[in-house]
Amino acid sequence: MADAASILAVSPVIPVVTIEDPSHAVPLARALVDGGIRIIELTLRTGTALDSLRMIADEVPDILVGAGTILTPAQAETAVSAGASFLVSPGVTPGLLRHMLTLDVPLLPGVATVGEVMAVLEHGLKVMKFFPAGPAGGPPYLSAIGAPIPQVQFCPTGGISLASAPDYLKLPNVACVGGSWLTPRSLVEAGDWTAISELAREASALQSQA
Secondary structure: OOOHHHHHOOOOEEEEEOOOOHHHHHHHHHHHHHOOOOEEEEEOOOOOHHHHHHHHHHHOOOOEEEEEOOOOHHHHHHHHHHOOOOEEOOOOOHHHHHHHOOOOOOEEOEEOOHHHHHHHHOOOOOEEEEOOHHHHOHHHHHHHHHOOOOOOEEEEEOOOOOOOHHHHHOOOOEOOEEEOOOOOHHHHHHOOHHHHHHHHHHHHOOOOOO
């Protein structure tokens, strides 16, 4: 089983994707792979998200699919059963974190404050999602956290674009960023997989300094 650090090393950008129509799931995932992105965080924000996750896990072996927006232990369990290779939460409670730690997949628990980082670190986890990155303070905030807590690696997500991603990726405590700009709803609904592949190609060319 991969660990969380190796998850973050797959790509400089993890696409954060919400799929309304499961028929888009497989072609979207293949478009990302064609653009050089071999990882996806599929959010559980729709009633059909688990169907989409299962289809990607079954039909696109070249991409690592994780489940995002994990809010409850039950969601974590059903996502793993559907084929999720890793779990991502926007934040964590003690109960949710304890339960996710019992599952046999890597975790990216969400944090937004120094206290939350320390609380997750107490459980031995040194890889975390920083969310919402832009509103929570952006690169200056993450740089400040890195001074007293240099052992933690982050995947900041929320309000990040192709233009702002390099400001995060140049930080030594940022391994990759999460972004929804690779799969805009208009392109997904239009089935413009060529355009999504091109966005993925641009993102895959970014470099992390971590």
